[in-house]
Amino acid sequence: MLTDILVTALVNASVYAMLAVGFSLIFGVARIINLAHTAFYMLAGYFIFSFTTVLGLGLLPAMLLSIALVVAIAVLSYRLFIDPMREHEAAVLIITVALAMVVQELMLIFYGGHFRSVPALVSGYVTVLGVRVSGQYVVTIGALVAILAVVWLALMRTRLGLAIRATAQDREIANVMGMDVSLISTITMAIASALAATAGALVAPLFVLEPRMWLYPLTIVLAIVVLGGIGSLKGSIIASAIIALSETLVTFLLPSGAFLKGAFSLGVMIAVLLIRPEGLFGVSFEGER
C-alpha cells in the first residue's frame, strides 16, 4: 500500500510538474492563461494510439512523431489565433477554451467516447528497494524527471533560456534590448507544448485515453500554478509535489477519497492563498499594465 501511494504520487507529481512548468512558461512569457494546455497533452496520447494501432509504428517512433505533430499544431494555433489577440485577455481566455473544446470534439468524432489504451514501453516488474514496481512506472518517472532536469538546465544555463527569462520578467525592456520578443514567445509556446505532449506520450500507456481527460488535469494544473506562484518555475515543481502527494493520500486513505481528491487539492490551494496571496513562490505583478 505504501509503495502504491509513493509510486502513484511520484508519477502524478512528475506529470503535473511537466504540465505546470509548461503552463507557467507560457504565462510568464506570453502572459496568457492557455486553457488548451492539457488538451495538447491529451492529443499526444491519442496520436500515439493512432500511430501504434493504425499505422503499426513502434512505440518510440510513435511517441516522437506525435510530440512533433502536437508541437506543430500548438505553435500554429498560437500564431493564428492567440498571438493576434494578445491585448484582449478576456477574448484570449475564451479562444483557448474553445480550442480545447475543438480538440475534444475532434477526438470524440474520430475515436469515439470509449476508453482507449496504448501498449506499454516496458513490461514486467522491477524490484526497487525490496519492493516490486511495474517497470513502466519506473521508466516513466525516470524519463519525466530527466526531461524536467534538461529543461531546467536549458532555462538557467543557455542564452535562449536567459532570453526567455528576461522576456518573462519584462517584455518591453527585453524588446528594447533587441530580443525578438515575438519569436521568443513562439519558441516558448513550442517548448511548453512539447513538455505537455511528452507528458501525454509518456503516461499514455499508464492512464486511459478518453476525450474528456483534459478537464481534470487542467483544474489541477491551475491549482498547482496558483499554489506555487504564477511565473515561478520552482514553485510549480514544488507545488506539483505537494498537490500530487495530498491527492494520492486522500484517494488511498479516505473512504470516498476519489470524489474528494479534487476538492481537497483545491482546498489546500485556497488555504495557502489566504495566507500568501501570491502563492508560495510567486512574484507579485503589482502595478503592471
Place this chain on the structure above:
Amino acid sequence: MSLRRLYRRFTGEVLVLPGRTLVLAVCLALLVLPLFHRHPYTLRVLTLTFIFAIFAASWDLLSGFVGQLSLGHAIFFGVAAYTSALLNLRAGLPPLVTIPAGALVAVLMGLIVGIPCLRLKGQYLSLATMAFPIILTGLVFLFSGVTGGELGVSGLARLGPTRLSEYYIALVLVLGLGFIMWKITDSKVGLIFHAIREDEITARASGINTPLYKLLAFCLSGFFAGVSGGLYSHFMRVAGPSTLGVLTSFQPVIWTIFGGVASIYGAIVGTFVLYPLMEFLRVAPEFRTLIFAVLIVLVLRFMPEGLTPWFIDRVESECPRCKEHNAITRRTCRVCGTALGRPPASRAGLFQPGKGGRVAG
C-alpha cells in the same frame, strides 16, 4: 409623470438610438411571440435562454464591471439550484418561496467566496473562484444521501402551471432583473465598481471602501445568479451536479465575452445569440459542439470586443465633445450640437476645417 412627458421621454431617449430601438423591438417581439407561435420546443429553448441570460448578466456584473473575473460562477447557480430543489422536495415549499430562498443562500455563498478573494488579484482570483464549485461538487457526492449524488434531486414542482406561463415568468424576470442590473451599473455604485476595476489602488486612495464594494458585487452577482439557478431547477424539475460543473461556470463567460463584456446588455445579447444556436445545432449532433467552438474562435478573432460593441460601432457614433451616442446618420450631436465626423476614419468633428461645427452655449 404625465403621459405626454412619458411619450417625450420615450422618443427622446429610446427612439433616437438604433441600438436602443432594436432592443425595444426585440423585447416587444418576444412579448407577443406566443400569440403567433406556440410550439413547446421553441418556448422551452427561449425560456432557458432567458434563465441563462440572467445568469450571464450576473457574471458580467461581477467580472465585467468590478473586474473580478470569476471562473467559478456555477457555485452561485448550483447552490441556489440545490437549495430550492431540496426546500421544494423535502419541505414542500412552493417555487415562489424556494427561488428567493435559493437566491439568498447564493448571496451567503457570495460572502463565502468573496471574503477569501478580497486579497487576491487577477489570475489568482479567477483560479481561486474556480475552486469553489469543484469543492462543493465533492461535497455533493460525499453526502449523496441528501443530494442524490450523480442523479441529483428530481421530482420538483413546476415553475408555472403551463409552458406558456413559464415562458412569461422567465421573460418578465430577465427584462426586469436585467434592467435592475443595468440600473445598478448606471448608478453611483456602478461608478464605484468601474473605478475598482480600472485602478483599485487609486479607488482606495480616493477614500472608497473597496473591500465593502467588492463584497457587495459578489453578493449582488450571487443573488441574480441564484435566482437563475432556482428558476433553472424548477423549470427542468431536477437539480444535478451539472449545475456546479466547469461547463456551467464557463458558459456565462463565453456568452458574455462573445456578446460584449462590461455592459449588461452584452451578456444578454450573447446568451440570446449563442444558446439558441447551440440548440439549433442539434440537427448535427456529432458536430454540434465542434461547430460551436469553431464559431466562437472565428468571431472572437475578428470581433475581439464582442458582438455588441462591434454592432454598436457600426450603427452609432460617439460625440467627441459630450460623449453621448448618436445614430450614425446624424451630422450633429443631438445633445450638444457639435458636428460629427464620418466614422471610423475621422471622428474628430471639431477639428475639421470648413465643417462649420456649431459649438453649443
